[in-house]
Amino acid sequence: MTSSKPRGRRPGSPDTRQTIVGAARGLFDTQPYDQVSLRAIARRADVDPALVHHYFSGKAELFLTATADVSADPMEIFRMVDDVPADRRGGALVLAFTAVWEAAGRSGRFTEFISSMLATPDLTAGAGEFITQQIRERIAHFADPDERTLRATLAMSQMIGMAMLRYTLRMEPVTSVSRSRLAELYGLTLQHYLTGRLSAEDRRNSSPAVRD
Known part of the structure; x- marks a missing residue:
């Protein structure tokens, strides 16, 4: 009699990503970042590691x-914005x-994220690479x-600064003001970085001529 149980590791499925995240969370909770491998x-x-x-x-x-x-990977943010008019x-x-x-x-996850990142040099470098490749490039799609x-870097710096004040330093009134x-x-500044004129020279060149 042969066993009906499939051999080998679990194939990809809609739940596989969350299974991987759960396994990673369990290892990162109990071991230093640099001792956790993707194979583990x-x-x-x-x-399968692939x-x-x-x-x-x-x-x-x-x-x-x-x-x-x-659970929202960071790309959830950009999917929310895709259909919004460019000027908003x-x-x-x-x-x-x-x-x-x-x-x-x-609640508190952003602070945990920042604290973990700053405490682990390898992670700081890795997070910088991830933020550059996965987040800045997507913000750049919204930019002039x-x-x-x-433009994307300036916009990203504004958002990170806002999050630090609101979630980590908990500085009033930024902490308690409504999201809207x-x-x-902050939207005015972000919009300027995305589509406004960045240099004073541009503004001078676009200003009406002064009449004598």
């Missing part, structure tokens, strides 16, 4: 996903960003083609 995570999740690479760009992204509990995406980015970090069950990378008000205030 694959063994714990009972999946599937870990299929769902995640590397250990840094998987760590961020597991510790920040972004600054505020939309703020609303989407805060919606992800303030969803039920994620002129100096697109600079936050979008009004």
